[in-house]
Amino acid sequence: MYAQLAALRATEAAATRSASSLSQRCTDQLLFSVLAEQPSGWSPGRRRMGGVPVDVEFRGLSEYLHPPLRIALARTVQIPADYGVEQKNAGFGVPVVLLSPRCTDRPPCELLPPEGVFRAATAWVEVDDAGDSVPRLVIANPFAIHSIKVGDQALPMARNMMAAYALGTRTSKLPRLAIWGLLGGHEIGRRAGVYLLDDYDPNKRPLVMIHGLGSSPLIWARLSNAVWASNELSSRYQVWHIVYQTNAPTLVSRYRIQGYLDKAWKVLDPEHDDPARQGIVLVGHSMGGLVARMLCEDSGDVLWNAAFHKPPSMMEAEHEDIAAVQQVFVFRPYPGVRKAIFLATPHRGSPSAKRWFGRLARLLVGRRTPELQSLRRLARADPSAVRSELRHAYGRAAINSISTLRVSQPVRRAGESLMPAAGISYHTIAGSLRRHNPPGDGVVPLDSAKLDGATSTLIIDSGHEIYKDPRAVAEVVRILEEDATGN
Structure with a gap:
C-alpha cells in the first residue's frame, strides 16, 4: 500500500504521476492474481486479497448491475479483429469489466441485452493518510466519476469500454x-x-x-x-x-x-x-x-397512391386490415x-x-408477417383497389x-x-x-x-x-x- 500513500501525499505533478503509476501497477498485479482464482461473486464488503483484509467498495455503478458481479481485467479481454483498434482512455486506476445477468426487477431491464449487463469500471486501492486502516478496493463507474484527486492533482479516470463490450457480446x-x-x-x-x-x-x-x-x-x-x-x-x-x-x-x-x-x-x-x-x-x-x-x-399519400387506386375510406375490406396497411404506408x-x-x-x-x-x-x-397478411387479405377482398403491377404480389403476400x-x-x-x-x-x-x-x-x-x-x-x-x-x-x-x- 506504500504506492497509494505516496500518491496521496505527493504535491508536485511529476511526483503524483510517478506514484500513481506505481499504485496502478500494484493494483493491477493484485487484481490479476485474485481474479484468476475468483472472477465472479464480487459484492461490497470485506474480503481477503493476497492474505490481506480489504474492504471492497462500489462507487456510482449502474443500478442494473446486481451483485454478486463477475469482474475481469480489461487488458486480459481479447478484442475481435472486426471491432477495430482497441479504444482506451488513459488515466488513473485500472480498467476492469463488470458483468451480471440481465435484471428483471424493473421495466427498463427489458431494454438491456439478453446476454446480460456489461459495464466498464475503474479500480484502485485507497488507504487513509495514516496508513493504519484496512485498505479499500474501490470499483467505480468512470462515466459517473470523471476524475479523482490524487495529492494536489485531479487525474482523469482510466477506462476501456471496448473490453466491456467485447466481453459482454462474446457469447452473442x-x-x-x-x-x-x-x-x-x-x-x-x-x-x-x-x-x-x-x-x-x-x-x-x-x-x-x-x-x-x-x-x-x-x-x-x-x-x-x-x-x-x-x-x-x-x-x-x-x-x-x-x-x-x-x-x-x-x-x-x-x-x-x-x-x-x-x-x-x-x-x-x-x-x-x-x-x-x-x-x-x-x-x-x-x-x-x-x-x-x-x-x-x-409520406403524405405518395406511397399509398403508388400502391392503390382507392383511398382507405373507399376500400372494400375489413376495417382492421385497412387500418393495418394504412399504418405501414402512411407515416410522419x-x-x-x-x-x-x-x-x-x-x-x-x-x-x-x-x-x-x-x-x-x-x-x-419469410412472408407470414402479420402486416403482410393484412395486405394479402385486403388485396383479395378488393383487388380493383390495388395497382395492376402489384396485384399478384400483394394477393400472395409475395414481397x-x-x-x-x-x-x-x-x-x-x-x-x-x-x-x-x-x-x-x-x-x-x-x-x-x-x-x-x-x-x-x-x-x-x-x-x-x-x-x-x-x-x-x-x-x-x-x-x-x-x-x-x-x-x-x-x-x-x-x-x-x-x-x-x-x-
Missing part, C-alpha cells in the same frame, strides 16, 4: 440469428427491439443505430467504441442499438422500428418531458439507412429526430436484388425486404421523391471501389448511395461493409462532434 448469438431471421427464422423476431448499451440518461441524445439486411447490431462495434472513447461524445450521446428481423419489406421494418422506439420511450420517459427526446440521431447502414430515412419523412417523421447519417444506403434501389442470389433469397425469406430494394419496384420508386422533413439534417457516407463499373461499393451503386441536399457527403474507396472502415467511423464522429457543439 445475434450474427447467426440475423441470417436465420432473413430466411424466416423467428428467434431474432422475439429479440427485436431497442437495446441500451449505456444507462439511460434523460439529458443525453440517443444515438440510434440501425443495421442492414441479414445483419445485427454487432456491426456497430467500432462506431460505438469510438463514441465511448470520446469524453465529449460519451458525455452527450447514449448508444441505442436496434435489433429487427430483416426479411420484411422496408416499409414494414420502418413501422416496426417506430413501435420499438415508442415502447422504449414509454418505459424510459412516461411523462414525455425528457430533453433526450428532442435530439435523436439516426445512423443506418444499407437497408437500415433506408429505414432511418423513412423515419425522417412525411418520428418525433424528436434531428439528424440522420446514411452509410452505403441504396436510396434508388440496388441491382443486386435482381441477381441470382437476390432471386434465390426472395424465394427463401419482402429484398424485392422492395429492386430498382423498378413501384412503391420504392415513388419513395425517391420523399425527403427528410425540414429541420432534419442528413449526411451521406458512400463507398466507391477503384475500377468498379458502375462506380459503387459492389452492392450499392454510387448514384444510388448519394442523396441530394445532404449536409455533407463523403465518398471513400470501400466495399459495402463501410462501417468497418476507420475513415467512415471518423466521419461519423466528426458529424457528431459538430452536432454536439451546435455547429
